[in-house]
Amino acid sequence: MSTPFSEDAFLSAIAAADLAPVKHLSLPDGKIVRYRVEGDKAGSRNGWAVLNRSPILNGAFGSWRTGEQHTWKADSKETMTPGERAELHRKIQAPEQARAAEEARVRADAAARAVKLWSGAKPATNDHPYLRAKGVYAFGLRSLRDQLMIPARDVDGKLHTLQFIGPDGTKRFMTGGRIAGCYYAIGRPDDALLLAEGYATAATLHQVTGRAVAVCFNCGNLAAVAKALRGKFPRLRLLICADNDATTPGNPGLAAARAAAQAVGGRVAVPVFAGVSHE
Incomplete structure (x- = not known):
């Protein structure tokens, strides 16, 4: 005993x-x-x-x-x-x-909870404080009270969980939901598909380029989503749009983007800031 x-x-x-x-x-x-x-x-x-x-x-x-x-x-x-x-x-x-x-x-x-919440939610509008602050639109998003709702789906379109974003930008996920390999799609891909971490970055890229973008939610999910999308779109060009965490030791955003690109034969795009190295 x-x-x-x-x-x-x-x-x-x-x-x-x-x-x-x-x-x-x-x-x-x-x-x-x-x-x-x-x-x-x-x-x-x-x-x-x-x-x-x-x-x-x-x-x-x-x-x-x-x-x-x-x-x-x-x-x-x-x-x-x-x-x-x-x-x-x-x-x-x-x-x-x-x-x-x-x-x-x-x-x-x-x-099951995510499907129920998403099904009963209203379409989000562009005047949500977070969207206004970021200068982006509510591409297919829904809202629950003052929270934006972003669905995380797998490559087969199954909804697994939801990300909630408050007016002040606070982000959280449903407890217990699957994130790995799940993403939110903005637009339809033609010959190329962009991947980004957060919704605001992805929406900005879509507004500027007109390209389809997959919201991966965080840098740790970039590789899993890239691999899932490569399986779904074997001939598509994949461009991983890195968060340039230049002020964070090891630059995790760039490191994760490079690893994801290497895993699927994609390329990396890195934002450049004046006076800041991206290494």
């Missing part, structure tokens, strides 16, 4: 991976638990963990927001029989199956 001390070691491993829970985590034997990770928004439950107490303490944990997952096993000097070792191996593998099943359920629930 495990001791509180040994369970503390599991919780310490979770904290060491920067996935510590906001509140104390109760861990029933062998059952996956969802929780809010420190630093995540209030009401979210992106963290998950499962702890098995036999034949020795072992478990797994991760985040549905980032997609990361980790396995853990307690240090033990006890000698196990071949049967116990087989059981341990099975239990170490089992959390992945439980995590996948729970993630699928969470994603399906979020998609």
